[in-house]
Amino acid sequence: MxxxxxxxxxxxxxxxxxxxxxxxxxxxxxxxxxxxxxxxxxxxxxxxxxxxxxxxxxxxxxxxxxxxxxxxxxxxxxxxxxxxxxxxxxxxxxxxxxxxxxxxxxxxxxxxxxxxxLTLPGLELVEKGIKIITHEYVRELPQAKTINYTMGIRLIEEIKSRGASDVLYRQNGVVSEFPRCNLFMVREDDTVVTPAENVLLGVTRRNVLELAGRKYKTEEGTVPLDDLYRAKEVFLTSTTKRILPIVQVDGQVIGTGKPGEVTRTLLADLVKLEEEMVQSTYKV
Ligand SMILES: Cc1ncc(COP(=O)(O)O)c(C=O)c1O
CATH class of the missing domain: 3.30.470.10 (Aminotransferase class 4, branched-chain amino acid transferase, N-terminal domain)
Incomplete structure (x- = not known):
């Protein structure tokens, strides 16, 4: 039943x-x-x-x-x-x-x-990565998780028609977040960078920053769109997606066009952290 x-x-x-x-x-x-x-x-x-x-x-x-x-x-x-x-x-x-x-x-x-x-993204998507587009917008109260998703939902058709899976908000050449996810990029020297301003402070973002800090240099700062186009790796984070590699932004191929090593390492580390967390809080 x-x-x-x-x-x-x-x-x-x-x-x-x-x-x-x-x-x-x-x-x-x-x-x-x-x-x-x-x-x-x-x-x-x-x-x-x-x-x-x-x-x-x-x-x-x-x-x-x-x-x-x-x-x-x-x-x-x-x-x-x-x-x-x-x-x-x-x-x-x-x-x-x-x-x-x-x-x-x-x-x-x-x-x-x-x-x-809830079904998490399958292995196929994680191995292939996704394409995204960008759109000029900043949420009204970026630090609050309000129920207003008007812009994101309004853009669903455009995202599909351009063959993408999600949209990243940008303003005056600086990127911030997705309607439901945070953004990360990996520079040529493996520094892991995420926007500091105009974003919801994602729980996954925080966990990924902490995990990344154990192996790489990390930075919370300004991420210009031009830097993103030239990044070695780009990925998004959220509770429902964990980490998803991004292989194209506005039609520009990122790095080798395939999910990178840093992204895959962090995803494995995140899965491990979740398992440890569940085990430590499991009631007997
Ligand atoms: C605007 C926005 N940014 C980022 C996120 C990701 O946050 P979390 O990792 O806590 O799910 C969400 C989650 O829904 C969101 O709505």
């Missing part, structure tokens, strides 16, 4: 069919809200502390307050995980402006927690 999928909505854990928000919710009325997303291995959330910390920071940026304590939130996450029994998955925590009386002013925030199956 398929396990029933449960979600938490405004104080209750409910079967998915009943897990709904009222149309007065400010997420529907004005797109006002934040969220975060972490992976679950078996029944263990991975790097949960980091995601909770960022969720709080995003909420604070929108002047939203979580309606429950962290302890209660962790208990709800555990309950949903236990009920769903979904081994390879991701969990989304969404906090919105709540049921607004006039469709504009925030009310008691709505907290929603849901779990979805």
């Amino acid at each position: 398929q396990p029933t999928n449960y979600a938490y909505v405004r104080g209750q854990v409910l079967p998915l069919a009943q897990a709904t928000l009222h149309i007065s919710d400010l997420s529907i009325q004005r797109g006002y809200g934040v969220f975060d997303y972490f992976r679950v291995f078996g029944n263990t959330p991975v790097f949960l502390d980091d995601y909770l910390q960022r969720f709080h920071a995003s909420a604070a940026a929108l002047h939203l307050q979580l309606p429950i304590s962290d302890e209660e939130l962790r208990a709800v996450i555990e309950e949903v995980i236990d009920k769903n029994s979904m081994p390879r998955s991701g969990m989304k925590m969404i906090l919105t402006g709540g049921y607004s009386a006039n469709g504009y002013e925030p009310a008691d925030p709505s907290l929603v927690i849901l779990q979805q199956p």
